Amino acid sequence: MSNDLAKASDAALSVAVARWHPEALSEVYRRNAGPVYGLAKRLLGDQALAEEVTQEVFVGFWERPERYDPARGSLRAFLLAVAHGRAVDMLRSEASRRAREQRAQAVVVDGYDLEQEVVELIANERVRQALDKLPEAERTAIELAYFGGHSYRDVARAQNQPEGTVKSRIRSGLRRMGDELSHLAQGTNR
Amino acid sequence: MTHDEAETLLGAYALDATSDEERHQVEAHLAGCPRCQAELDAHREVAALMAGGLSDEVPARVWERVAAATAPGRATGRATVPPPALAPLAVPDGQRRLRHLPVARRPRAVAQGLGVVAGLAAAVAALVLGTEVGQLRSQVHRLQQQMGTASIANAAALAATGPHATVTLTAADGARAATVVVVPNGPAYWVSSTLAALPASETYQLWGLVRGKPVSLGLIGPDPSRTGAFRVGAGATKLMVTAEPAGGTPLPTTAVVAVGTVPVGALG
Known part of the structure; x- marks a missing residue:
């Protein structure tokens, strides 16, 4: 060592x-x-x-x-x-x-506040830009799941979307960000 | 769960957004699918980048709890047992006088003046060398790695923000010779010293006095201005420094050049 x-x-x-x-x-x-x-x-x-x-x-x-x-x-x-x-x-x-059911209902409102907060929280400009470039539905689904701790089913219920759609959005959003940030991700992998 | 089913869940799985049942199914699939594993790893890197901006100042007590829970000798979940620190060595009663020896500012001169005590210590050392030298070497190696790293200075600064005791080691004339920060449960940091540098063939060695017996805590190296991290075992009442041949010794062979009292309760 x-x-x-x-x-x-x-x-x-x-x-x-x-x-x-x-x-x-x-x-x-x-x-x-x-x-x-x-x-x-x-x-x-x-x-x-x-x-x-x-x-x-x-x-x-x-x-x-x-x-x-x-x-x-x-x-x-x-x-x-x-x-x-x-x-x-x-x-x-x-x-x-x-409290889960109330929370699921509050996701939509909560989601708006969360989004504002996430913008401030993400200090790395490149990461923020990559998130901003995502289609809004993908970005929101990722933010609610990752920063809000909501399951994709909670998100689907709150957004009145099919579960399969939300599931796919999370995956495609992450893949898009991964492509955008591949140089950064590798940079952390020392 | 088929590959396609598992694949569509990878994003949600990476963000802990699946049900428990789905999670188990994805995990079963991942074990045999390198492609899905690689995609998951990429998702986690993205998540980590998003979390980077959430970084927050962690209260110092959290590290103290981590350090306490991972301290040597603690029962852990690992299958193997960590190598023990140097155990207190059995020494003749006469050795206890060590704690009453006058401390000296200049180790070389005093070492010569106290040849009798040094000889006794050396004899004891020779007796126990056979069993202790292996452990000592591993400890010496470990402590050498700890010397002078920026992380130690950081850890010491972190320690100083929580409950801690500062032990001032003084030389024979009462002048401050070294400062050690001790955290409850034992982590300790050699943070500064006014001791003179030694030739490369020698090293300062730090000792804890446990029930009247010196227990090696580690080597400071020839340059006492470098920082070091070590662990003070429970029951240590005093910290002492001697100048020893490079590589250290199982027991002090020279007179104490600096000594300080560990406040009661400082080790938790």
Whole structure:
């Protein structure tokens, strides 16, 4: 492992974590905890729960570093996917299930606010532009699912669209953005 | 689930927007379909780029909890057990006098003046070398990797924003010789020092005094102005520094050049 952890690749860091180097975990945390926590907080709207998710993500990576395969993408994408999944699990847990129907109804209104917010949240100009270029229906579906934690069925119900349509829109929107941002995505995959 | 069915769900799956049942079906398909796996990976990179702007300042307590949960010796979900840190070594009663030794500003001169104690320590060291040297080497290696990285300075700064204790190690004349930040549960950072640099053939070594016995916490290296991260075991009452041959020793072989008291309760 490089003596300079700040320049270590994702692969080198994950190997070092697998070999129980605590300083490698601290570097992984330094690089990724901000987005992990920010995403969890956006989804859950609750600081304590977001802290819990963040803690679980990094302790989980320490305990099972082999779940991350550097050949498949950046460590950040992996950690954010874990965080998103965990936060969405919490959102859909028994406690929030009761509120689900009201929430689904509120999606349309919520969606408008969310869209304004997402524009401000996306700091990277290229990412924002790529999102702006999407057909509106695709963009909204992605925003509601990713930043709002809504299932595609919730989105379909709220937008009064067939489920299959929403499902396809999310996929095609992500593929379009992927094409647009392929250079950026590769840049994060060190 | 057919390939086509799984494929149409990949976007929703990447954003955790499917039902649990669909999720399990997609996962079963992914295991045997590299093409869908590759598409999913690409979707996740896009999602990560979207999330980049959400980055928020994480309260310092979150890292403290992560560090505590991943500390050496903690039960974890891993199948293998982490290599133990150097265990406290059994030493003759006389060795306990070490804590009462006068601290010295110049390690070389004092090391010569305290040849008897050093000789005793060396003899003990020789006895235990056979079993400890392997562990010591791995620890030395690890600590060498920790020296002087920007992440340590960052971690120390992060630690200082939450509950922590600052241990000031002083030399014989009472002058400040080094500063160590200790976080509850043990993470600690060597943040600054006024000790003189040593020749490359030597290293400063940091010790914790646990029930009167010195336990190696790691090597600072010959240049004490570099930062370092290490872990202070529970029960350490004092931190001490000696100058040792490069590579370190299982027990102090020279006199203590700086010593500081760990405040009661600082280790949580």
